Amino acid sequence: MPYQHVTEHCLAEAIGEGGLSAESYARGLEACQPALARLKQQHDEGSLPLLGLPKRRDDIEAFAPVAADYRSRFADVVIFGTGGSSLGGQTLYKLVDRGFGPPAGTPRLHFMDNVDPDSFGALLQALEPARTGVITISKSGGTAEPLAQLLILLPRFEAALGRAALGQHITVVTEPTDNPLRRLAERFGLPSLEHDPGVGGRFSVLSVTGLLPALIAGLDATALRAGAAEVLDLALSAASAESAPPAVGAAIAVGLLHERRVGQSVIMPYVDRLASFGAWYCQLWAESLGKDGTGTTPIRAVGAVDQHSQLQLYLAGPRDKMFSLMLLDVAGAGERIDAGLADDEALAYLRGRSLGDLLDAMGRATAETLARNGRPVRLFKLRALDERVMGALLMHFMLETVIAADLLGVNAFGQPAVEEGKVLARKYLSEMSVSVT
């Protein structure tokens, strides 16, 4: 397996009354069985397209040429899209983006998932249209943010490049339905790629929405899917829920909510390259489970940084959280501290140590301290962080979320509550138009 899933410190046997009792845990695992059986059936029938993604190849054939083209011609690639049309791509891009410019020979990716006019103005000012590619992603084809962004960008790019060239710079990704984005693409001759109608935004990271940016950034889409397939295969073939890590995770999260009122789920990778993973997880978990008055609140942290920000609360505040630490094997990584430089007695613990040693020690110490203080903590132990591991982690959390929804008795798909706000925002916009000519 691409990761080791260590959950013993979520249980009362190990950490005392802050943990889940053996009885509740056993009941939770039992309750996962029908969910796993349903997943297996959906997989075999092909009725849940998410489960078919790991082994698809035909779609990659459709968008890989676009990625290769964008990669070869552009210095900047802008992705218009928000929520599930952005967070998956951001998560994958973080594997290569260290904040100091893109790797040689690859464009810089800009995920414009907000409509702040200040940020957008800075973007437009920074871009050189001739060296810029744009991808506009909206599953429904009707999301206000990417449509507004595209509508503002189009006349600028047309003025700079000419209408005939727009299709070489702008691609849209949307469902194969007649929708506003598709109509706009047809009017301006923009090529379009298909967003699978059966894969909701927050479950779409392993589809074109995540993999197209990933390919442009030079990542291996096949390896991402292969890692996901390993986790899926294991879950579908597991003899019992206990041997399916996503089921174990769901049983613990829901069990802690019901038995211990643990209503918050903190994800805390000790890896900068997983910092965006937390944002992706937060959408996945919140939108899938936050329904009918239930659900737990996902919170993202990053280790070791947030030891200096959140750990006080985690250790000494209310007992309302479970923790998922992601620990990469980084002991020995990075340059070592010269022993002569650290000859100060107060720095003895740093002599000959590397930053990797320090990060490793801090991650383990935090896990241990949380457990000692009776706070449920599980570990994802990673020997490496590459596409395979990333794909595996993504699939782990998607399956865990679907199973947890089953245990909570809510529908993991759809986000009915946000509709009211959308309608109201459109009403406010219409009212504004009175005062503008």
Place this chain on the structure above:
Amino acid sequence: MPYQHVTEHCLAEAIGEGGLSAESYARGLEACQPALARLKQQHDEGSLPLLGLPKRRDDIEAFAPVAADYRSRFADVVIFGTGGSSLGGQTLYKLVDRGFGPPAGTPRLHFMDNVDPDSFGALLQALEPARTGVITISKSGGTAEPLAQLLILLPRFEAALGRAALGQHITVVTEPTDNPLRRLAERFGLPSLEHDPGVGGRFSVLSVTGLLPALIAGLDATALRAGAAEVLDLALSAASAESAPPAVGAAIAVGLLHERRVGQSVIMPYVDRLASFGAWYCQLWAESLGKDGTGTTPIRAVGAVDQHSQLQLYLAGPRDKMFSLMLLDVAGAGERIDAGLADDEALAYLRGRSLGDLLDAMGRATAETLARNGRPVRLFKLRALDERVMGALLMHFMLETVIAADLLGVNAFGQPAVEEGKVLARKYLSEMSVSVT
């Protein structure tokens, strides 16, 4: 006032049983009186240095020349420091950093608040020592992360620049005590600036830790302090708690916790430039209040983005959150969408609208929808976002936190629980050393 603080939709009168009852609110305001009186006394006595910062000028005179020097000579400035030695600077830098390179004539700032060897390797590779300035911040002078980073950087910079030049490239900020960082600075001839021993990291944004990076980025430190002074003066001179916005906020937050079990506090600016403000707030609130089993959990979101990620949970999940939306007056800002381009009937609501209109409508719609769904929501309405407003918001939240600690009966200062993990991490590091020569 630099901001309008609208709290009516936190009260049961306005939103029903999800809100705070009139009786609890009145009791909470009453309970704020002693906290306000104590603040006034501490201010007048000078016993809480935080309260003296807004009107200090002498310290700016000490570090402004360093800022001017760094600003004029360097392309990159690296800040080593974590938690309160980083988040304040990051928050202020976000006012000018839009992710597309620094404003002309100013260096790019890098806040290295983690010790991930992968990120650090990328930093070292990207830097040109001759064009790089370094600031190492540790109040105690003993924080492992910035010390380890500095110990790794020193020999590299010495090799590139010569020992005699190190003091022109590296500055340390620490308390005026004998400590490991200060001893290291003396050994290598690095200049040091004073960190006020009486101002804890998470309350230090208006001191050298935040203002030195801010000055390097071209911000107006005096205006930041002036904005803070307005809020402080109002709070100290308020005839009653009801006319001191930070007291109102504290009374509501603590009241909702006790009366309605509202254990989470979501901060959600509809302004990209306030995205880092949330991280700063999360440390301030979590470390100050998360003690003795109490406190509430701070959560940061950004609007409108997180409408597509968290809003489903916020509206339909458990009633365990209060919301602080920060709405900037952006209606009309940014380019308008050409009406002819949006002639599609489905896009009618976007015709002639700007991105600012869209963001404005979304912020108001979300506030309204939260209230309609009985979720307590308060607004910070901002006519502009400049140094004065930023300073005011920072002081608002610092005072609100100190007052809330008083209401909760915990000590806002110190973070006793994190010590255990630090000791354990050092133990793990020492054990490692056995296997390394």
